[in-house]
Amino acid sequence: xxxxxxxxxxxxxxxxxxxxxxxxxxxxxxxxxxxxxxxxxxxxxxxxxxxxxxxxxxxxxxxxxxxxxxxxxxxxxxxxxxxxxxxxxxxxxxxxxxxxxxxxxxxxxxxxxxxxxxxxxxxxxxxxxxxxxxxxxxxxxxxxxxxxxxxxxxxxxxxxxxxxxxxxxxxxxxxxxxxxxxxxxxxxxxxxxxxxxxxxxxxxxxxxxxxxxxxxxxxxxxxxxxxxxxx
Numbered sequence: 001x002x003x004x005x006x007x008x009x010x011x012x013x014x015x016x017x018x019x020x021x022x023x024x025x026x027x028x029x030x031x032x033x034x035x036x037x038x039x040x041x042x043x044x045x046x047x048x049x050x051x052x053x054x055x056x057x058x059x060x061x062x063x064x065x066x067x068x069x070x071x072x073x074x075x076x077x078x079x080x081x082x083x084x085x086x087x088x089x090x091x092x093x094x095x096x097x098x099x100x101x102x103x104x105x106x107x108x109x110x111x112x113x114x115x116x117x118x119x120x121x122x123x124x125x126x127x128x129x130x131x132x133x134x135x136x137x138x139x140x141x142x143x144x145x146x147x148x149x150x151x152x153x154x155x156x157x158x159x160x161x162x163x164x165x166x167x168x169x170x171x172x173x174x175x176x177x178x179x180x181x182x183x184x185x186x187x188x189x190x191x192x193x194x195x196x197x198x199x200x201x202x203x204x205x206x207x208x209x210x211x212x213x214x215x216x217x218x219x220x221x222x223x224x225x226x227x228x229x230x231x
Contacts, residue, residue: 041075046216061096062125120206127201144181
């Protein structure tokens, strides 16, 4: 049922050979045709998440390994083991892959900073996935959430210690520091609209993140300015 909501079928009902995005993300320099295929597949996955959200479901484990791309350039979200209805009380139980989870997924004892879990969870994950896939010569660890206390790139250590990094966001000072790092991320990637979209998706406050419909529409406008038409 959830798979159908995400568009997990072809128009003619035929099966397609799929590969995970994670199998192509190691190739940092993409040719024009490869970029079109990647962007189209990302766009398709955004449409799938948009459909899920409209039906009241959250995926909770969006990442390159769970996003499929076909040789025809079609994209689909996969692995719905963590998907849950927004009105299900079990949604407060942590699930998914830590480095792609938003701040509100971390259950800090005594903290009521985030009292609601909703579809904006997936939007944060999409922001990190775009950092990993849509920015050439970069990967997920280039996102400001993975910088260490000194502001340096922590690499794989940052991924492993993501809960420690997230814990900083409990304090006003930690939030201020994160927002300053988002600004530096913007400044180090000038005039890059994908970076701007990533920043919007990875705001600390879920209410400040766009909806998947808004992400999809903005992504389409960004890509079409590169003379790539999405279907």
